[in-house]
Amino acid sequence: MSALPTVLDVSCRWCNAERGNRCTRIPSGDIAPQPHSRRFIELSAAMSNGTEFIVKMLHDDDHIGVKAGEEYAAIRYWLDPGAKVSLLRRVLDGWEPECNQYFHCVEFIRWASSS
Numbered sequence: 483m484s485a486l487p488t489v490l491d492v493s494c495r496w497c498n499a500e501r502g503n504r505c506t507r508i509p510s511g512d513i514a515p516q517p518h519s520r521r522f523i524e525l526s527a528a529m530s531n532g533t534e535f536i537v538k539m540l541h542d543d544d545h546i547g548v549k550a551g552e553e554y555a556a557i558r559y560w561l562d563p564g565a566k567v568s569l570l571r572r573v574l575d576g577w578e579p580e581c582n583q584y585f586h587c588v589e590f591i592r593w594a595s596s597s
């Protein structure tokens with residue numbers, strides 16, 4: 483798990499690798515040495531268009547009232563997309579913390595829309 487989605491968290495439209503599977507060479511089916519560039523574009527699109535994803539807090543933040551282990555729907559923080567996510571609401575009860583968190587404070591769990 484990493485703080486943010488990686489290319490493995492999106493499918494590849496080039497070789498049809500599913501989420502979690504590595505890219506393969508066409509037509510041999512061998513594992514590709516690195517993910518196809520198409521896949522980075524998919525990931526970039528998902529992260530920049532406000533797609534929600536679920537993160538887990540790694541630490542308590544008494545200031546804000548969030549606790550380690552809680553899961554939140556989040557998007558990339560638009561003013562600082564390279565360093566922070568905006569927490570939208572707690573998955574458990576919908577509480578809205580109205581705050582941003584650094585990537586290293588959270589762990590990416592899954593896309594909000596995936597089951």
Ligand SMILES: [Zn+2]
Nearest residue numbers: 494497505518
């Ligand atoms: Zn691929």
